[in-house]
Amino acid sequence: MTTDSDPQRDVSDETLLRELGSVLGARKPLPAEAVRAAKASFTWRTVEAELAQLTYDSADDRGGLAMIRGPAPARLLTFEADGLTIEAEVATVDGHRRLVCQLVPPQVAEVEVQHAETTVRTTADELGRFVVDGVPAGPVRLRCILASAPQRPVVTEWMPI
């Protein structure tokens, strides 16, 4: 390759764009598996549930600090629905995730931690607490069936953890 001249200067926008396209495409082609997973995600459609939206993610506060490596502090997530707040602390234990959660106001609930590969069921105690271990990395959501309103479950937004 000669470095005396600058052949790039002569390259037209179209050519450069096409070239960039082939580089980007070759670096990370869209995995067929990802498309299959996207199609399969339709099975998670829920119509009867109340959506609890993410209102806080400690990761959003870290900004430039994300570049500083060290023992990662637990990640804090807050989801809010009408009349219910779900606080979750996410820690990594042996490559899996541990979720320590709190329902506010505190109440008993049947809880499912839903993940593409697995669903873990547990119960929130009368103080609204529950702990789930061994959740694989990847997108998860929590589905809570409150003892006080079992006919309308609360489901959080999906979050990759």
Added chain:
Amino acid sequence: MDASETSALVRAAAGGDARAWDRLVQQYSGLVWAVIRTYRLASTEAFDVFQVTWLRLVEHLDRINNPERVGAWLATTARHEALRSLLSGRREIATDPADLDAAQPSVASPEMAVLRSERSELLWKAFGELPDQCRTLLAMLLASPPPSYADVAVALGMKIGSIGPTRGRCLDKLRELLTNQDVSAARSGAPVSSDDRRLAT
């Protein structure tokens, strides 16, 4: 796919039509992936961001304000989730070359392979140094199938009329970065000639 066809698909999917959903995935996967792969995420993170983008669409199907602009919605969501993934720092940002350089295109001769991989390496590095908006814009324009300018405009908060000029400026910047890289590669990276070696010692 025109705007009315797109919004019809979104409405049908919101009503439970899995075939409509599959067509949306088919139509916009290339765009979503194009946005995600501009961020230096490891393969598993990129996969997760892709998946969570579609899961978010599933949960928001009946809440999308402008269903005909679902492409813009997906691109915006993918960008946001990719940034979140970088910031959450749950794993190291990809530094493993295997993650960044998967599947080089096969080329005919060894000489061509060297030239092409050098050139593509430079282009990849230069692209990585572009401002965020340039990277996303170029990546979106290169998606297959290509999105409408209207989707690009909404996703990037630009006017449709400024996409063309911005594209030009981003490509100029890319060209400039490539030139600078070539110069610095000639100074430091290239094999040292015997003359240079004599001077250095």
